[in-house]
Amino acid sequence: MKAPRFKAVFFDMGGVCVHSPLEGIRTFERQNGIPENYLNVAISVQGEHGAFQKLERGELKLSEFYPEFGRQCSDHATNAKAYVEYLVKKGGERISEDQIPQITVDGKELFTFMMEEAQKPDLLVLNAVRKLKESKRFKIAALTNNFQSEETPTADPDSAGQAFGRPPAELVALFDEYIESSLVGMRKPDPEIFRYACDRMGVQPSEAIMLDDIGPNLKAAKDVGMTPIRVYVGRSKEAIEELEKLVGMSLLESREPSNSRQLRDRQKTVVESSPPHARPSTRSTSIQRNSCTHTRPPTARYDRSRRGARPADGVCRWT
Template sequence: MVEAVIWDFGGVLTTSPFEAFARFEIARGLPADIIRNTNAANHFENAWAKFERAEIDLDTFDELFAAESRAFGAEVRGREVLPLLSGELRPEMVEALRRIKQNHKTGCITNNLPANAIGSASGRTLYVAEVMALFDHVIESAKIGLRKPDPKIYRMMTDTLGVDPKHCVYLDDLGVNLKPARDMGMTTIKVVTAEQALTDLEAATGLKLR
């Protein structure tokens, strides 16, 4: 029996930043997937991880990301990547969240960036108040100094919601972030498209979500 549905935000309730990464790379003549490859390398301790835990400031992130990207064939400044993070809300996913809220507890675990570090460098205005209010609890990496896929962040959510992980569904667009949730006993859904995610979520919850 499902007691709670826990969501990632970017790439789940919004469109994926990977699309923006690809457009940027093509426009600049950069190696394909250089941004994703830079993000994935040493993913616990790279520039991205440190920035999402609010351990470094924007200037340091900019320099570190540039240095790390050079290992993949070109220099990409960290400041240039930040505006690419803005995604458009997926209304069908927001509607599904509203329907689930009527029947189950809801939570959001998001790896995000410190608002005071981003300044005007990013147009990232993802945290729409109306949507975030649909969650019973929200955990933001930059506020607690901990980020996915650290297992502790998932345990913090289930403890706060007061639910057994075995009775939870977790959605994320990154496989590396799904594994710890799955290891805890959660039902996991990798979000590739909104249509696919809704089909999987309906199967997991038994609810009609569209």
């Protein structure tokens, strides 16, 4: 194979190294009879001032985030209009706004669905990360939009921080750097976070590869000079095969790395030991149809004084 011209590989977390929170959203929509992709549109239409976006820049605490997130996802006037526009752009079924049911979303319940999905590792991708690091030919970094929990672990089962564990040390140890949006005050697809990440790794953007599952993130990475690889849901093998061609080495093998086994076992433990309130339920989202109610299941800039800083409790989540 031809010698690689790349010096660094960046991996997104949710949707690449672990399952995508978007899969949790889809599950929530199916269980609650919400139109497909409605909630993703509702989150996206908020732009950089949305609760989810602010959480990932470290501008909101979880306790502040949940109610604001729920209100924004329940804003029928804004979201129905955006969803109709989304369907038209997609070339799908044309419907009117009054055909879309009014919903009231519990922000914490929806977010729990999202984060539980992000507890599940993609062992094929993690194996590729391990092999790249062991080769000592590349600098390996995680570049993730995530959030910080202000809460330390407690015995209180209703504590917001109890639903999801700390990022496993086995996961963080796979990377030379673990770059988090909520610590640097920027989030993808802001071009500045890609420039910052390359600078932190000591490489030029032209020397870096970025694996992500979100199109706008990859477009921004490409615009600053990085080489993008799209990871589609359920098709991570294709992405790793593309990565193999760029780095000039084999990354696919049947042997499961020990770190990945530990992550898989930890994920199983987290799900089995989660308190009842933290598991997906079908009780609190209200959907209104035809007057009947059914119960069913500004961009922050990086502050260099914060470089390398972590909250006192070190609790973070990967999305």
